[in-house]
Each structure stands twice: as C-alpha cells, then as structure tokens.
Amino acid sequence: xxxxxxxxxxVICKSGTSVKxxxxxxxxxxxxxxxxxxxxxxxxxxxATSNEGSKAxxxxxxxxxxxxxxxxxxxxxxxxxxxAHPEDSSFYICSAREDSNQPQHFGDGTRLSIL
Amino acid sequence: xxxxxxxxxxxxxxGAIVQINCTYQTSGFxxxxxxxxxxxxxxxxxxxxxxxxxxxxxxxxxxxxxxxSYGYLLLQELQMKDSASYFCAVLSGNTGxxxxxxxxxxxxxx
Numbered sequence: 001x002x003x004x005x006x007x008x009x010x011v012i013c014k015s016g017t018s019v020k021x022x023x024x025x026x027x028x029x030x031x032x033x034x035x036x037x038x039x040x041x042x043x044x045x046x047x048a049t050s051n052e053g054s055k056a057x058x059x060x061x062x063x064x065x066x067x068x069x070x071x072x073x074x075x076x077x078x079x080x081x082x083x084a085h086p087e088d089s090s091f092y093i094c095s096a097r098e099d100s101n102q103p104q105h106f107g108d109g110t111r112l113s114i115l
Numbered sequence: 116x117x118x119x120x121x122x123x124x125x126x127x128x129x130g131a132i133v134q135i136n137c138t139y140q141t142s143g144f145x146x147x148x149x150x151x152x153x154x155x156x157x158x159x160x161x162x163x164x165x166x167x168x169x170x171x172x173x174x175x176x177x178x179x180x181x182x183x184s185y186g187y188l189l190l191q192e193l194q195m196k197d198s199a200s201y202f203c204a205v206l207s208g209n210t211g212x213x214x215x216x217x218x219x220x221x222x223x224x225x
Binding site: 006034042043044097107109 | 148163211215216217
C-alpha cells in the first residue's frame with residue numbers, strides 16, 4: 001500500500017534554531033501533500049496544502065514566513081520551522097495523496113521540542 | 116464555517132461492538148473518512164464514504180447519510196489493540212482538504 005515516510009521522527013533543539021522536516025511518498029507520486037500540527041490529546045489542524053511545483057496554500061492564522069513549505073518534486077515536500085521557539089513545540093504530521101480520487105496517507109509524524 | 120461533532124470518549128469490553136457517531140456541517144462536501152491514531156503515532160486510514168450506505172472492511176464498517184449529514188464507524192469483535200483515538204474527517208471541496216473532528220478516544224477493557 002501507499003507509504004509516506006517522514007523524517008526526522010523526533011527533534012530537540014534550542015530556541016532560535018531552524019528545523020527542516022521531510023515528507024516523502026515512497027511508492028506513489030503525490031500531486032498534493034498536506035502539513036498538519038497536533039497538540040496533545042487534540043485534533044489535527046491543517047497548516048497548509050502543497051501542490052508540486054507551486055506555492056503552498058496556508059490556512060488562516062498560519063504564518064507562511066514562519067513555516068516554509070517546499071514541494072519541489074512529486075515525492076518530496078519539506079516543512080521548515082524558522083527561528084523556532086518553545087511555543088512551536090508540537091507534533092507535525094504530513095500526508096500525501098496521489099490524486100483527488102485517492103485517500104490521504106500519513107507519515108509517522110515529527111515530534112518537535114524547542115528548549 | 117465547518118464543524119464536526121463526535122463523542123470524546125467511548126468505553127467497551129473485548130468482543131463487543133461499538134459505534135462512533137459523527138455529525139458534520141460543511142460546505143463542498145465530497146465524503147467522510149475515518150482514521151485511527153494510537154498514542155504517539157500517526158493517523159491510519161480506515162475508510163472513506165462518498166455515497167450513502169455502508170462500507171465494510173473486515174471488523175470495521177463505516178456508514179454515511181448525506182441527507183442527515185451523519186456517519187458512523189462500527190467496530191466489531193473489539194480487541195485490546197483497538198484502543199486508540201478515532202477521527203472522522205470531511206473531505207471538503209476539490210482541494211482535497213480534510214477537516215478533522217476532535218476525535219473519540221476508545222478504551223477497550225478486558
């Protein structure tokens with residue numbers, strides 16, 4: 001079945017550091033990838049939608065300069081949390097779908113802790 | 116706006132049947148998905164209903180009534196490993212965005 005790989009699984013770093021998270025579709029070409037954020041015991045909050053070769057579409061309230069998204073190929077999207085601060089600590093999850101008729105498949109998530 | 120309602124917690128015993136309901140208010144409805152998420156893990160796709168009716172996949176079934184803006188996930192022959200959070204999610208519009216409910220924590224007891 002469809003496999004989405006997300007790396008790294010866990011990051012602990014100092015305040016002010018920029019962190020890059022990768023999301024790869026391993027056995028299919030993902031025309032669209034999505035980035036979510038999830039707080040403990042809460043639902044998934046969509047941050048942005050990323051289509052290959054075009055600029056990401058950010059949800060209301062998500063700072064595009066803070067959360068840089070790149071989707072340079074059909075199998076890779078990256079999320080960079082720039083100048084991270086403790087309030088950015090969260091579980092970040094990507095998903096990918098092959099086309100509009102296919103379900104989204106999720107990566108294993110990245111737990112980001114900013115000290 | 117868009118909103119989904121599902122119970123926050125459900126408890127059942129091993130071998131039992133449990134139904135998790137989901138009602139939604141949304142524009143541009145394309146379908147209803149269900150995801151399972153274990154503690155610390157990522158969501159796993161369970162099912163998707165675009166049309167009214169029941170979809171069965173092994174021990175899990177999902178139902179949709181578009182006229183009632185309502186769906187449910189039915190879990191049969193519950194096992195301890197089914198203890199997890201279950202999210203309903205509406206597929207909204209042709210952008211393919213998923214809008215998630217707040218999740219239902221299912222606890223299966225021996």
